[in-house]
Amino acid sequence: MTAKEKRNSIKKTARIAGVLFLITLFLAPFAEFFVRQTLIVPGDAARTVSNIMASESLVRLGIVSGLIYQTVFTVYVLILYKLLKPVNKNVASLMVMFFLIGVPIAMLNLLNQFAALLLLSGADYLKAFAADQLHAQVMLFLDLQEHGVQIASVFWGLWLFPLGYLVYKSGFLPRVFGILLMIGCFGYLVDSFAFFLLPNYENYEAIFLPAIALLTIPGELLLGLWLLIKGVNVEEWEKRALESA
Numbered sequence: 001m002t003a004k005e006k007r008n009s010i011k012k013t014a015r016i017a018g019v020l021f022l023i024t025l026f027l028a029p030f031a032e033f034f035v036r037q038t039l040i041v042p043g044d045a046a047r048t049v050s051n052i053m054a055s056e057s058l059v060r061l062g063i064v065s066g067l068i069y070q071t072v073f074t075v076y077v078l079i080l081y082k083l084l085k086p087v088n089k090n091v092a093s094l095m096v097m098f099f100l101i102g103v104p105i106a107m108l109n110l111l112n113q114f115a116a117l118l119l120l121s122g123a124d125y126l127k128a129f130a131a132d133q134l135h136a137q138v139m140l141f142l143d144l145q146e147h148g149v150q151i152a153s154v155f156w157g158l159w160l161f162p163l164g165y166l167v168y169k170s171g172f173l174p175r176v177f178g179i180l181l182m183i184g185c186f187g188y189l190v191d192s193f194a195f196f197l198l199p200n201y202e203n204y205e206a207i208f209l210p211a212i213a214l215l216t217i218p219g220e221l222l223l224g225l226w227l228l229i230k231g232v233n234v235e236e237w238e239k240r241a242l243e244s245a
Contacts, residue, residue, distance in 0.1 A: 173233075
């Protein structure tokens with residue numbers, strides 16, 4: 001491979017990472033927020049069940065979107081590993097490890113959403129339960145899914161710290177992105193631990209959610225868009241690659 005071909009390959013790799021991030025940018029809000037916000041009415045099992053039964057296809061689409069999102073984002077992280085490995089291979093490996101721990105948690109957590117559909121499927125074995133019992137179980141599984149998302153969020157936060165460190169030290173990506181990513185790590189952690197430690201967390205959501213969004217979104221968003229539009233500074237990347245060889 002010639003030097004020019006190698007540079008083009010690095011640019012292409014960075015742009016592919018940006019494209020994958022753009023895909024997740026549409027999938028994640030739909031899978032994690034739109035479906036739940038559209039169908040679930042907190043504290044009202046009857047209305048929630050009615051919404052789900054009227055929009056079962058939306059629930060199934062949300063589950064599939066969640067699975068695709070996790071898969072695409074995993075490939076995105078592995079490409080980031082390839083780009084950032086020359087900075088520090090051990091830290092890059094830690095980044096991937098933290099992220100990959102969260103993936104099976106998030107994927108298995110979707111079973112809770114599917115369980116809600118099964119409870120409303122009208123199967124013969126469900127006739128042992130009264131309607132209000134089934135509705136209560138639906139809400140239980142949906143609440144469990146929300147808790148599962150928060151468990152996965154711990155690792156979605158942890159992986160951002162090594163990522164931010166690598167970006168900051170890289171020299172071929174803007175250092176400010178690294179700072180924002182490391183701040184984002186603590187944003188996720190604060191939100192997750194507040195969810196588990198505060199018995200009435202929902203009373204503080206109006207304060208927590210906007211603040212956490214301001215901490216977590218900028219770093220990931222700017223990095224993904226930068227990779228899509230600008231890629232990386234190939235000359236600086238090559239210097240890093242030579243130093244680590």
